[in-house]
Amino acid sequence: MENQHKKSALSEVNGVNQPDSLSNAVAKRIQQKRKVIPSASELIEAIKKGDKIALSRAITLVENTNPEHLERANEVINGCLPFANKSVRIGITGVPGVGKSTFIEAFGTYLTSIGKKVAVLAVDPSSSISHGSILGDKTRMEELVKNENAFIRPSASGDSLGGVARKTRESIILCEACGFDTIIIETVGVGQSETAVHSMVDFFLLLKIAGAGDELQGIKRGIMEMADTIVINKADGDNISKAKLAKTEFNRALHLFPAKNSGWNPKVTTCSAYEKTGIDAIWSIISDYFTLVKENHFFEKKRQDQNQFWMIETINEQLKNNFYSHPEILKLLDEQKKAVQNNELSPFAAAKNLLDKYFKI
Structure with a gap:
């Protein structure tokens, strides 16, 4: 009988109430602000x-x-x-797992150590199902985020193929006005985002890892042609010899590509972002590039061409937004979708009907 009256080890006991971690007065001031x-x-x-x-x-x-x-x-x-326009803009890309965040932290920390002010605009991929993003770049760059001369801004890519596209470009202008002289843009990975980022930066850096089996794949040619420098990351430990071999292979591959309008010959180098080795050599290569393109005036011409490109892109985006937000178009769009689904109308005829209606409004 006594055992029946004993309390289970899983039963709860009254604990001690925790004190308020934040005073109501402070909370009110924060909310008002x-x-x-x-x-x-x-x-x-x-x-x-x-x-x-x-x-x-x-x-x-x-x-x-x-x-x-x-x-x-x-x-x-x-x-x-x-x-604005008083900075150098560097785009960094590479397949997932290549170590982009670790590299950017090591690279950004090095730049701040030599007196640079660094802004990192990291584009985080959005889920096509939940439409959410982790936005974990600040967590991964825990040293750089505490640096007074650095600013890290992760942004969701949303439904844009080019990362956040126009929004990223406008963020660059704001960062430059804030006094940051080196802007680093990290792309979501490999694909259409590279084309968009390449059209808003001065220097394009492609991160690779040795032994991934994609050194000379033709599918990577477009991205390699855009690159001003290829960096073989994770050149440490037992991977050093593989990284040196990959460097040789990439150098051979680059000779097959047409010459760049900038007059620059792309370089291949190795580094270990984890051990922070080879980072200074990368900045030396980038500095040589900017010396060349500023002397031959390619730097200014590229910026002018990019401004024209983004004017057209902005017009396209605003026309698209205006089209899909117009109430009459939205009503007709549902009707045309149903007609296309029921094979009553071809997609091309439906699109023409919608556009004709839009231009008559």
């Missing part, structure tokens, strides 16, 4: 003074898809534009 939405002019002035919080808020405003925020976002960008 967050409710205050700075004007465009206030954001511009704060960004020009190097305020990272204002920079983050401005990028969030630019990335916002709400049409009501578009005018204020454009005002901020136009206000920052005269203070």
Whole structure:
């Protein structure tokens, strides 16, 4: 009988109430501060003074898809534009698992050690099912994120093939106005995003790993042709000899590609982002590139061509957004979709009907 009255080891006992971790007064002040939405002019002035919080808020405003925020976002960008274009823009790409985040942290830390101010715009892939993103780049770059001369901004790629495309380009302008002289853009991986990022950077770096079996695959040719430098990462431990062999193979492959308009001969080098070796040599290569393209004026010409390209891209994007947000088009779109599904109308005829209607509105 006594055993029946004993409490189970799994039974709960009354514990000690934990004290409030944050006072109500402090919480109220934080909430009030967050409710205050700075004007465009206030954001511009704060960004020009190097305020990272204002920079983050401005990028969030630019990335916002709400049409009501578009005018204020454009005002901020136009206000920052005269203070931009004073940096070098470096795109970094590579297949998942190549060590992009580890490399960028080692590379960014090295750059800050020689007096550079580094902004990292990392594009994180969005799920096509849940539409969510992990945005874990700040977690992976735990040393760089604490560096006063560095700024890391992960952004979701959304449904854009080119990462965040126009939004990334506008974020570059804001970072430059904030005083960052070296902008690093990390792509989502390998594919269409490389083309978009290549059209907004001055230097394109392709990260590779030895022994992956893709050294000379023809499918990688387009990406290799875009690269200004190929870096074999993870050249440490037992992998050093493999990395040296891969370097030789890539050097041979590069000789098969046509000469670049910049007059630059792409280089191949090795490094270990984990051991932080070979990082200074990479910056030396990049510095040589910028010396060449600024002397032969390719740097300015490329920037001018990119500006024209992104003007056309912005027109295309805004036309697309306007088309799909128009109430009359949305109504007709549902009708045309059903007709196409029921084989009553061809996709091309349905598209023509929609476009004819749009241009008559």
